[in-house]
Amino acid sequence: MPRSPHDPAVFTRGLCKSFSSRRKISELIRHPFTKGRKIVALQGVDLEVRQGEIFGLLGPNGAGKTTLLKILSSLVLPDAGEARVNGCDIMQDEMGVRRAIGYVTSDERSFYWRLSGRQNLIFFARLFHVPAAIISERVDSLLRRVELQAKGNEPFSAFSSGMKQRLAIARALLHDPPILFLDEPTRSLDPVTARHIREFIRDKLAGEGGKTILMATHNLHEAAGLCHRMAILNRGQVRRVGRLDEFRALFAAHRTYRIDLDRQVNLEGVGRLVSDNADGEENGAPRDTADSHRVRLLVELDQDSDGALSALMARLATSGARVLEFTRQEPSLEDIFDRLFSEGSTP
Ligand SMILES: Nc1ncnc2c1ncn2[C@@H]1O[C@H](COP(=O)(O)OP(=O)(O)OP(=O)(O)O)[C@@H](O)[C@H]1O
Numbered sequence: 525m526p527r528s529p530h531d532p533a534v535f536t537r538g539l540c541k542s543f544s545s546r547r548k549i550s551e552l553i554r555h556p557f558t559k560g561r562k563i564v565a566l567q568g569v570d571l572e573v574r575q576g577e578i579f580g581l582l583g584p585n586g587a588g589k590t591t592l593l594k595i596l597s598s599l600v601l602p603d604a605g606e607a608r609v610n611g612c613d614i615m616q617d618e619m620g621v622r623r624a625i626g627y628v629t630s631d632e633r634s635f636y637w638r639l640s641g642r643q644n645l646i647f648f649a650r651l652f653h654v655p656a657a658i659i660s661e662r663v664d665s666l667l668r669r670v671e672l673q674a675k676g677n678e679p680f681s682a683f684s685s686g687m688k689q690r691l692a693i694a695r696a697l698l699h700d701p702p703i704l705f706l707d708e709p710t711r712s713l714d715p716v717t718a719r720h721i722r723e724f725i726r727d728k729l730a731g732e733g734g735k736t737i738l739m740a741t742h743n744l745h746e747a748a749g750l751c752h753r754m755a756i757l758n759r760g761q762v763r764r765v766g767r768l769d770e771f772r773a774l775f776a777a778h779r780t781y782r783i784d785l786d787r788q789v790n791l792e793g794v795g796r797l798v799s800d801n802a803d804g805e806e807n808g809a810p811r812d813t814a815d816s817h818r819v820r821l822l823v824e825l826d827q828d829s830d831g832a833l834s835a836l837m838a839r840l841a842t843s844g845a846r847v848l849e850f851t852r853q854e855p856s857l858e859d860i861f862d863r864l865f866s867e868g869s870t871p
């Protein structure tokens with residue numbers, strides 16, 4: 525248990541993990557004593573998740589998110605470094621860690637498809653050593669909590685993806701842990717179901733339940749809407765930790781303007797042309813419609829350089845071109861994360 529409310533719920537220092545690449549059987553037969561290629565999954569991960577916060581792990585495929593969650597769940601041993609979960613050392617107090625966490629993967633193969641949702645929960649409750657006398661009551665209350673009470677007796681195989689995910693969350697709550705690890709909780713769910721799951725995480729799990737949540741996600745809007753803070757992981761390293769508004773502030777040094785003109789104008793010397801924008805529009809590309817011909821320019825100015833905007837206006841005014849539209853373009857979430865993900869991604 526953490527000694528005070530200020531102790532982190534999750535703490536890691538210098539966590540490292542490498543795997544040997546999976547080899548084909550044919551290769552194993554031909555070269556039985558040769559080791560596979562080394563794949564570095566985590567290299568020196570330092571992280572602190574506060575009690576009661578929803579913390580996001582973001583990063584491209586293969587960044588190491590799942591490996592980190594598995595190490596913190598004491599399912600995989602790290603090669604080096606230390607970690608504590610709810611104050612329990614992951615190497616020395618495996619049972620303490622398991623009692624403190626519920627782990628929800630997006631892999632539903634771990635359920636028994638022929639058993640009902642309820643029977644599945646009862647089975648896992650026994651496995652998690654929930655006292656026999658309270659299993660039935662606990663399972664019913666969790667089924668109600670994830671709104672599956674009406675479907676609890678149907679076989680798992682008949683559940684929709686959203687129901688399976690809710691049952692996986694109920695399973696993770698069986699032993700009432702203070703911390704939940706969610707690995708891509710809304711993967712493969714339709715947008716409406718995904719929104720319900722997100723609201724459930726925010727309002728019921730974190731809000732009413734007071735759980736600490738560490739979640740890996742690819743969904744930037746999900747992270748933006750749910751997470752108090754997030755870590756950007758790339759190539760097994762934490763590149764940045766912070767709130768979304770802090771990440772947005774990284775862009776504050778520049779402003780991008782979108783200008784539609786009736787002809788091409790040379791803006792050299794007054795601003796930088798941005799190659800294309802988030803919608804994939806190419807800079808300077810003509811945008812012809814039935815009744816107009818326009819050229820769209822995306823221009824980036826340094827916010828703190830005096831007179832940059834006036835110089836741009838003056839150039840436009842003397843160019844002879846007609847300005848059809850002039851708008852300031854806010855960086856999209858995708859822009860922000862693109863930039864964050866690409867930081868340090870070159871080998
Ligand atoms: N059991 C394993 N054997 C070999 N390599 C592995 C194993 N588990 C993970 N890896 C490798 O470790 C790296 C990190 O993988 P991990 O699954 O942690 O990434 P991730 O961030 O969860 O990616 P994704 O977004 O695709 O889920 C990858 O290169 C992956 O191929």
Ligand SMILES: [Mg+2]
Nearest residue numbers: 589590591740
């Ligand atoms: Mg993963």
